[in-house]
Structure formats: C-alpha cells, structure tokens
Amino acid sequence: MRSMLILFLARNAEYHVLMPLVRLLTKLDKTRMNEIASHPMQRWEWGEFRQKTGVEVERIGVFEGTELIRSLQVFFHPIPQLPYTIGYFPKSDVIDDQTISLLRELAKKHSCLFIKLEPNISEPVGKLQEVNRIREFLLHNGCELGKPLFTKFSFLLDVSKSEEDLLAMMHQKTRYNIRLAEKKGVRIREESSENGLAQYLSILHETTQRQGFFAHSSSYFQTLWEELKDSGLIKIYLAEYENKTLVSWIVFQHNNVMYYPYGASRSVSRDVMASNLMMWEMIRVAKRDGCTLFDMWGSLGPNPHPKDPWFGFHKFKEGYGGVLHEFVGSYDLVFYPRLYKIFRKLDELRWTILRFQAGLQSFFKIKK
Secondary structure (H helix, E strand, O other), rough: HHHHHOOEEEEOOOEEEEEOEEEOHHHHHHHHHHOOOOHHHHHHHHHHHHOOOOEEEEEEEEEEOOOEEEEEEEEEEOOOOOOOOEEEOOOOOOOOOOHHHHHHHHHHHOOOOEEEEEEEOOEOOOOOOOHHHHHHHHOOOOOEEEEOOOOOOEEEEEEEEEEEEHHOOHHHHHHHHHHHHHOOOOOEEEOOOOOHHHHHHHHHHHHHHHHHHOOOOHHHHHHHHHHHHHOEEEEEEEEOOOOOOEEEEEEEEOOOOHHHHHEEOOOOOOHOOOOHHHHHHHHHHHHHOOOOOOOOOOOOOOOOOOOOOOOOHHHHOOOOOOOOEEEOOOEEEEEOEEEEHHHHHHHHHHHHHHHHHHHHHHHHHHHO
C-alpha cells in the first residue's frame, strides 16, 4: 500500500515536517470515522459486520495534518471459483479525482473486476445540477451504468418541523389511517433485543412468502444485530394489536438522520392500519432523538406505473409528505472490460432464474 501513502511537505520558518495525507484507518480512528460518515454503511461497525459475512473491508482516511476529514470504506466480495473480486463503495458523499485514484489502487490489491459506486448524493427530482455533474464525472473517468443495489429514488422527510406541520403535510388518507390505528388500539413499542429480532425474522419469512420477493437470510440479520446492537445505530420496533405483533421494523439512526431499511408485516388484521401508525411513531421517535431528516430508504421514481409490484409501497411512503429525491445512481468502475461484460450477462441470467422460481413458489402457494 506504499503507493497509497501520499506525502506532503509542511513548512514553517525553522524546519520541514513530512506528514502522511492518506493512510489506512485503524480502530483508533473509529470514533472520528463515525462522526464524519455520510451514511450507516460507511460506519466502522458496518465494516465489522460485513467482515463477519466473508467480505473483505478496506478503510482509507484522508487527513489534514492529524485530523481525519474524510474516509472511504470499500467492500470486496470474492467471486466463487475465480481469482477475482467485486468491489462495492456505497453511500459516499464525496466523489472526486482522489476518490477514483484510491479506488484504482484498492482494485489492484484485490484483483477487482469492477467497483460499484452508489454515492449518497441526491437532489429533489427535477433539480439535479450536482447529481448530473457527478454522473458526468463518473462516466468521464471510466465508469459504466451498473445494476443498482440501492434504488435511485427515496422520499426524504424534514422532521425538524412541528408534529402539527408534519401531520398537515400528509395525504388526507394517511392521516385517516393513523387515527384509525390509534382508535383500534394498535400500540408501537421498542423491542431492541434478541426477542425483537426473532419476531422480525418470523414476520419477514411470512412477508416474503406472501409477496414473493427476496430478502436477506436469517443469518445475515443475526450477524447484523450482533455487530450493531451496541453501537446505538440499530433499533427494532413492533406494532401490536390484540396481543399479536402485526408489524416489525428495523431502523437506523446516524448523525441526526433516521433510516427505514427493513420492515415486515403479517397478512392478518391489515384493516387496523398498523404500518401507518408505525411510520408516524418512527417520525416522532426521530424528532425525540434529535434527528432532522427521515430517509425512507427507497421508492419508485416520479409517475410510477400502478402495475409496478412496488407501487403500493411507494404510495405508502409518499403519503407522509416527504420530498422525492433522485440519487446519482449505480456506476461501475471497470478494470477488466471483457470479463465485466460476461459477468453482467451471467448475473442477468441468474436473476431471471431466481425471479422465475420465486414466481412459481408464490403461484403454487396461492393455488393451495
């Protein structure tokens, strides 16, 4: 990694001091790294979690003197039976020449086919000056449009407003559903524990079977919980009705932002609108804990098609009055162009087969 240590000369009146500008981060840098991380996936603990799942992690710090001013956490996934890896650099808020240079150095070290970049840079739909500038920069520096892991759009809600203003911003039907859930006696409580995780996994299994979509494995969530439970980042909430848990959410809180990455719901008692009350209570929790923004972690774009399988989920989030933001999107920094093209075709075939299998399972479940 010598080539990654960029040295500069700091002058004063009496002597020259040679200081490192870029270096690998250690656990001693953890606190500062978390302070400046732009997203939960750029936190130290997220790297520890990914290492436990068999992914290699690199953490690079950029310093001004002795102060860490930005960090890059990059993940390298091994490709089975091949001497190559696939890199993933998610949710950084700085994409520039230095970033690309550092990624190229890491790619050499890890025999990387490509590194997928999904910047945490967004603007309201229709106002994309900075987003478009970053897109042009990435294309100019050898990136190609890639298959997204994060959705390109998300609703962002300013939760610094008063509760009265937040309720007024909602769609009328959303407000009605919240009040209905309260009248029916739905209760929201925190259960950030092994029991809470077990309930989430049970409901998630039912949700995936019913809706026919893919979710992370139970072991993924177990490892996630073990690595993040003491960080203050992760919380689990349950919505209960008549002594039964109907909805379970896992949320993140990081640097005054609440994120809603994972949710699951049962098919019973859907008329009591437990999910609507859950979202409202998470907004209130975010306010209580000093957050100023709620990132709903993904949606469809403007003018979504009503037949899209995610249309209902999109409309649910839209009802809370957030602003639809468009992110830069997914771009692949490619190092082996021919192998990359083969990989993309094989990956498309794999997902076609998986979707077909999921559709068959849903079909036969309905027939039963």
